[in-house]
Amino acid sequence: MKRFVSDFPWVMLLIFAFSRALSAQVAVIGETVYTMAGEPVRNGVVLLRNGKIESIGAADTVTIPSDYRVLRAKVVTPGLIDAHTTVGLSGILNQPHDQEQIDKGAPMQPELRAIDSYNSRDPLVEWVRNFGVTTLHTGHAPGALIAGQTMIIKTYPNKIDAAIVIPAAMTTATLGQGATGDKAPGTKSKAIAMLRAELIKAQEHVKKLEKTEPDKRPARDLHLEALTRVLDGKQPLLVTVHRHHDILAVLRVAAEFKLRIVLDGVADAHLVLDEIKQSGFPVILHPTMLRASGEAENLSFETASKLKQAGIPFALQSSFEPYVPKTRVILFEAGLAAANGLAAIDALTSITIDAARLLGISDRVGSIEPGKDADLALYDGDPFEYATHCTGVIISGVVVSTERH
């Protein structure tokens, strides 16, 4: 992790150089511009320069420089953010060789990094990008007690180092069915016991590292180092959990170890809203159209609206799909939430600025404000309507698509 941190400025420089080279200056004129920072701007103009948003204002207050490429759309939104997916790891073919989202070799493998297995050229990355998705929080899938570490990446460019936003974002855990099997953990209680024991091991590792005599310090241990970052809150523990009692079990462990938790999936959230609210932890809610089966059998199309009403911070996700369709599209998930009690503007918020805040990247993405990354999605109507098209996608100032999708 140290290396990552020290490399980070170089990565940023690379992104900057890359985007500067490819992106002409662009002006986007939108009949409605949802900035997600204040009221929508009618007849708005967004100027993009050197990969960043230069300005946003009403058309009659902005002069578009003559050398800017001009794009028009009925609706302009910030580039969409998928708050949790496995796209890039769970490939389109669904064959063993392109399924990198889970390693079942051991129940707890926090040392596995998404950045080491992400395929930026998998067709599903382009698929979601074509609907306006510009940022992915992607990584190892639910299905192991601790599956690995996620990352945050833009859907363009295809060179991973240039597209990365945060190389190691969260550590993923799963509680409940899917993480239990023939081998330990075979039950949920066993899973909790194993998780606690491993966190205690990591606590002891930290203590040993603090020893002054170098020969008493332990050797490097990638596994425990990763858990250390969970303990000190540098990387939140993203816990996929559906059943109401399992949600409470997670909160119990979080309190014991003072963990920073992000609740993920959470089909039963509507049964334990008070407890979730009290915990202060945010929710990355299951796809609205997730199949209501197994532990998610109690899910409801209306949970997003209930989280909103309860004042619980949340974002929507496309999650992991094992079969067909191989991925969901966050735009459509938000649309169905908007059709089921969540105000459409709140649905849009949950896949833009609220997702950015939850992921800790709102200084760069999630809204249309000067200085932020020039990530925009263009639509020829209400983005949530089935028959509307995404007509343009801009990432770091580069127009990556002008086709109708």
Place this chain on the structure above:
Amino acid sequence: MQSLHITAARAGESCSADKEQNPDLTLQKIPKPQLKQVGALERSRRHAYAVAAVLGLQMCLPRLTAQEAPVAFVGAQVITITGETFDHGVLIVDKGKIVAVGSAEKMTIPDGAKRRNVSGKIIMPGLVDTHSHVGGGAAGDRSSPVQPDVRVMDSIDVRDPSFQKAQAGGITTANVMPGSGHLISGQTVYLKFRDGKTIEDLLIKTAEGRVAGGLKMANGTNSRRDPPFPGTRGKSAALVREQYVKAQEYRDKIERAKGDPDKMPARDLGLEILVEALNGQRVVHHHTHRHDDVLTVLRLQKEFGFRLVLHHVSDAWKVVDEIAAAKVPCSIILLDSPGGKIEALDIDWKNGAALEQSGVLTGFHTDDPITDSRLFLRSAAFAVRAGMSRKGALYGLTMAGAVMLDLKERIGSLEAGKDADFILLSGDPLSVYTHVLETWVDGVKVFDREEPKDRLWAVGGVGAGYPRDLDLCCFGKEE
């Protein structure tokens, strides 16, 4: 973009609202439900109404049965599918049938008819899902790739909540199929989504008195596995040809017997069904994805002459001319993304437009649980997104399916004399914001979003769960 709006007043939160809108419907007019439809739920509901009537409570409207008096739905936009769309229309139903459809200005509502003001709503025919797995049924087992003798109707659980969810999605008739893990996996069954206690309550009988249904076949990868299943596409086709040749010989023997019992071949449940397919009495519903597999099906169809509907047809856009030339209808699926299996890499929403423009009869299916029956309208809307006409898409949800299931005389459109299968919608059928408000089958309301229990099926929550495990494809785990 004004329409990125807060959805209109959400249905289902107040019973009294409906009463105000429909003042003609009062407790006194509650007819007795048909006996065979009185399940436990219905009994408790009736009991509750009785108690409520005694106590003089405000009550939600109960389910109606259509037997006592004609009901006139007045003021909605009525999309008939086969005829005009009436912006301010009337639909009159009586004794389970459609009596009249027309413009509100021109129609006379008969004396004694109950009148329901449904202004601002939309009425269209009940949706026909040409390929569904609701009810958790399975047909063939692992013993053989060819099992036409096996009937999916023998394993369907009519109390499975997938039926209620399908009603909540506006589906009134479906072709419920066995899976695609066999070359011939068994007999499908066409069901009306009535509230039933037994599978018999949901069956449709043909004019000859036969249980309406087709034959499920598949090619490509799903039906390939270790012997006795085929290991290649060539072997798959050879096995199927072998079966149909046997069926031809079986049929010839029967014909030669000229009714003489001594000359008749021994009964063979499987060959009897294949003979029905050869004779055109039973439609073959054929799962197929890749362009070359589609052409293989068309080749077999030409050789044996069975009546055919192609299902899924992921690569349809690549072989649309060949499909059109063969005059074979297509039942397509629209998915949120391609892939998930190699055969579906090139599946494209433009299939609807491509087939429509080539004159191919095109319908849709949910393949429930692959897509959610509650969101069946969405499939057609995505076809429109990719260029299909609105008219063609709405036809594809209704009448096209009726034609494919040989039920065009009874369902699929709003015409006098047809079954009173229709849905009441809150708005444009192809809008994400639209909800199915009511679903009627044979003049009986089987789904009402205002009723809490029904609303549960529509939106989910505790109690709406699938009791069955998700069986996505074939049988058992795929290697």
